[in-house]
Amino acid sequence: MSEHKTVILELQEEKKLVPQPILEQDELEHFDYAIRDSARNDYAITVSLWKEKKNGLGSLFTFWGVVKYVDTKKIKIVNVTEVVWIESRFITSVIAD
Template sequence: MASKIENPFSMRFVLPEQRELYLQLKEDEKLVSMPVIEQDELESFHYSIRDSAREDYAITVTWWRQVKGNLGSTCSMWGAVKWIDQQGRRIKIVNDTDVQWVNMDRIVDVRV
């Protein structure tokens, strides 16, 4: 059983504003800065993306999404690359249930 210090919501009187602020603080602690990607990793990502678009097979793409200032979170999606927008530097990933445009400069991992 958690003590009252570990679980602040077990106390009797907590204002909704206090609870919201506490939960927002906990969400902010999960944010990370954008990882630095080496050039050889970046070239490998681009090769996998082009190959998925050409051969029409699914890959898992992980990208960084900015939330507050220089901090953000990582998102991931699997699917086939259906379109590569060279001018906009983004790719279109499609799977059975979702379609997502991902900025190529924010991609941090690609898995086959």
């Protein structure tokens, strides 16, 4: 790939970046309940998180699975293809499946 094309693709990707969402306390409490309930009752949830890429801007990612570990700073989600550790401060949504 030419250097010019690489720069254009990087600029297009940068345009898709977003600031970290600001969440309300009741949203955080809902996330905490759903995460702990998944771990306690062994059912899958969908967790979205924000990951910084450049200058305070980042991308949103989504993972699906059962919570196998939870503490105040991180959770571990497991599904049939992957194991993912997520820092709690970057979680932007939790949906009980």
